Amino acid sequence: MNTIKLAIPILMLGFIAPALAASPACERKEVEIKNQIQHTKENNNMQRVRGLEKALSQVQAHCTDAALIKDKKEDIAEQQEDIDELLEDIQQKQSEGRYDKVEKLERKLGREREELRTLQQELKELEA
Template sequence: MKFLSPLIVFTACGLLAAPLFAAEQAPDLSGCAAKRQDISTQIEQAKAAGNSDQQSGLEKALSEVTANCTDASLLKQQEQKVLDAKREVSRRQADLNKAMSKGDPDKINKRKDKLAESRKELQDAQEELEKVQPDEEDE
């Protein structure tokens, strides 16, 4: 019986871990494929919730993405978002510097908060850009 108990535990652990290994092996989608998959998931959720208006809008969005989305255009769009966010950070930094030269503590704190917010948006845009960029090993 001592032999049987570890065998059962080992088998149970193997069965419970199998879905985890399968999920790790599934390739992560990127670019337009990820966008289509995300919209499809939202369509399924709208169907399950019985929200036909939302489902209809999402199906239209899916057809637009299918017809018009290219990975190159998605990459270019995200690169532009990063550039815009960098400009915003620069502008906010200049605003902060100006407030600091005037010495108004209230304005300085407001400008610091705005700068932090802009930096967070830049970080988010850069992370999103990394998601849509093609992997070096794929080329």
């Protein structure tokens, strides 16, 4: 009888463990949110804590690595669209002779390209 009681949890762990290990990106996301919750609690921002706890429960209930990868690819596509728009704006301002605006837009373009590189690196990490 005791053998059966011991065998059931071990068998269940055998089914659960692969499912948990199959989502490393989701696990990382969960850890990040838990760290944010801890930091936010230390700063006594309870409204933000409640929001983060809600986000954590959503991640725990619905997160898949495939969904995270899909979302990151969408973010990259949106970022690339922003960059393309900035390049068009720069060309337009150059043709108008508004070089003060060109410099400002080029600085913004640099920031947007850096954000794109960050998103691409995050995607690499998700796919690893």
